[in-house]
Structures are given as structure tokens and as C-alpha cells.
Amino acid sequence: MNAPPPPNQPPAEGDVSKNIVWHENTVSRAARERNLRQRGCVVWFTGLSGCGKSTIANELDRLLISRGAACTLLDGDNVRHGLCAPPAALSGEHGDAFAERFGLGFSPIDREENIRRIGAVASLMAAAGLITLAAFVSPYRRDRDRVRRIVEGDGQKGDFLEVFVDTPLEVCQQRDPKGLYKKALAGEIPNFTGISDPYEAPQQPEIHLQFRVGMTPSDAAEEILQVMTARGVFGTPVAEDKR
Numbered sequence: 182m183n184a185p186p187p188p189n190q191p192p193a194e195g196d197v198s199k200n201i202v203w204h205e206n207t208v209s210r211a212a213r214e215r216n217l218r219q220r221g222c223v224v225w226f227t228g229l230s231g232c233g234k235s236t237i238a239n240e241l242d243r244l245l246i247s248r249g250a251a252c253t254l255l256d257g258d259n260v261r262h263g264l265c266a267p268p269a270a271l272s273g274e275h276g277d278a279f280a281e282r283f284g285l286g287f288s289p290i291d292r293e294e295n296i297r298r299i300g301a302v303a304s305l306m307a308a309a310g311l312i313t314l315a316a317f318v319s320p321y322r323r324d325r326d327r328v329r330r331i332v333e334g335d336g337q338k339g340d341f342l343e344v345f346v347d348t349p350l351e352v353c354q355q356r357d358p359k360g361l362y363k364k365a366l367a368g369e370i371p372n373f374t375g376i377s378d379p380y381e382a383p384q385q386p387e388i389h390l391q392f393r394v395g396m397t398p399s400d401a402a403e404e405i406l407q408v409m410t411a412r413g414v415f416g417t418p419v420a421e422d423k424r
């Protein structure tokens with residue numbers, strides 16, 4: 182009999198991907214979308230902490246629900262309480278080795294895994310016909326572009342709308358709704374986006390919400406809804422033969 186693998190090390194399984202085979206669902210995406218009378222899509226908010234991602238995404242969620250849409254909202258802070266919890270939140274239940282391996286912080290590679298997991302979940306939600314709103318700092322262009330490829334690969338081009346909430350750093354710092362900038366500037370939070378970590382702005386976002394004095398979250402949500410409507414991801418009946 183083989184000796185068990187040493188603790189904290191996965192068993193040598195070889196290339197398990199060879200043993201995983203895609204199974205086509207009996208119910209198609211088109212059938213789900215017809216029932217919901219809408220197209221599934223992902224609306225991805227990106228921007229600095231405090232730029233307004235959560236506030237605007239919540240406003241859009243409310244607007245969509247009031248118009249009868251089936252939608253859901255994934256938000257950075259909330260997802261980091263569960264699917265993408267930090268090591269300290271996992272160690273009690275799962276132990277230190279597990280927490281170390283699967284818990285996420287804010288290093289570049291941890292953010293990459295955070296966005297990869299969320300991208301996969303968002304794509305599944307869109308494939309279930311939901312309008313999926315996702316609000317994450319997602320500072321790296323490559324990570325966001327990967328999510329776009331996954332969502333559009335699972336569906337069709339146009340299923341991913343990137344919303345750049347372009348609020349200047351100074352305004353975010355002034356707002357500082359959670360007091361995080363104060364802590365980051367005092368050196369209490371390492372890798373803080375905009376202070377001690379980079380933010381790569383989108384080059385061709387579908388929606389560019391440039392900060393202007395007087396623009397309310399409700400104005401911003403209306404602007405996004407207009408683009409969604411113009412691009413046919415909201416308010417266009419799903420044709421029988423579309424997918």
C-alpha cells in the first residue's frame with residue numbers, strides 16, 4: 182500500500198483534467214432566457230475604492246428590479262466574506278494550511294484569483310439568464326479582460342459590459358466612506374489601490390462614468406441602463422432562434 186501524502190500537500194493525482202469531461206445541460210441557455218424574457222449578461226464595475234461602484238451598482242440593481250428584470254449583484258466586500266474570504270476567516274473552520282492555500286488577500290496574485298473566481302461565478306449566473314452586476318476594484322486589466330473572454334466565450338460578444346467608475350483619487354480620498362484611505366496613508370493597509378498599489382484604467386470600457394460634480398448615483402444608473410438598452414442587453418425580447 183502507498184504511504185499517504187505528507188500533510189499540507191495535495192496527493193499526486195497526475196493530470197486530473199484528463200478525467201473531467203464537459204456535460205452539456207439538457208436545458209439550454211436560450212430556454213432559460215426565454216422564460217426570463219431577457220438576455221443574461223455581466224455588467225462589470227471597476228474603479229478605485231470609494232469611487233462609487235457599490236452605490237451605483239445598487240442603484241442600477243434597484244432600477245432593473247423595479248422594471249421586472251431578473252438580476253443579481255456581486256460586490257467586492259461581500260464576496261470577500263464568503264467565496265473569496267481572507268485566510269484569517271478560514272483558519273478556524275478549515276485549519277491553517279487550508280487557509281493559507283485558499284484564503285485571499287490583496288497581493289497581485291490574490292487579486293488575480295479573486296477576479297478569476299468571481300468571473301467564473303458571474304459567467305454561470307449570466308448563463309442562467311441573469312443580469313449580473315459585479316462591483317470589484319479589479320485593478321488589473323489582464324484580469325478583467327480574462328473575465329470578458331470567459332463571459333463572451335460562454336455566451337456571445339456583447340454579454341460583458343465594462344463600467345469604468347472614473348472618480349479621481351482625491352475625491353475618493355475625501356469621501357473615504359470606510360476610513361480605509363486614512364489607514365492606508367498611515368501605512369496600516371499594505372497594497373492599497375491608488376496609494377501603494379497600481380490601478381490600470383480600462384482602455385475601451387463600454388461605459389465610462391467620468392466624475393462630474395452634481396452627478397448622482399441615480400443619474401449614473403440611468404446612463405448605464407441607456408447603454409444596456411442601446412446594446413440590446415436589456416429590453417430586447419429574446420428570439421426563439423437566438424441561441
Ligand SMILES: Nc1ncnc2c1ncn2[C@@H]1O[C@H](COP(=O)(O)OS(=O)(=O)O)[C@@H](OP(=O)(O)O)[C@H]1O
Pocket residue numbers: 229230231234235257258261287291292293295296316317318319320359361370371372373374
Ligand atoms: N489593499 C486593498 N486595496 C483595495 N481595497 C481593499 C484593500 N484592503 C481592503 N480593501 C477593501 O476590499 C474591497 C476590495 O475588494 P475587491 O475584491 O473588489 O478587490 S480586488 O478586485 O481583488 O482588487 C474594497 O472595497 P471597495 O471600497 O468597495 O472598493 C475595500 O473595502
Ligand SMILES: Nc1ncnc2c1ncn2[C@@H]1O[C@H](COP(=O)(O)OP(=O)(O)O)[C@@H](O)[C@H]1O
Pocket residue numbers: 228229230231232233234235236237316356358396397398401
Ligand atoms: N455620484 C456618486 N456616485 C456614487 N457614489 C457617490 C456619488 N456621490 C457621492 N457618493 C458617495 O461616495 C461613496 C462611494 O462609496 P462606495 O459606493 O462604497 O464606493 P466603492 O464601492 O467604489 O468603494 C458613498 O458614500 C456614496 O454615497
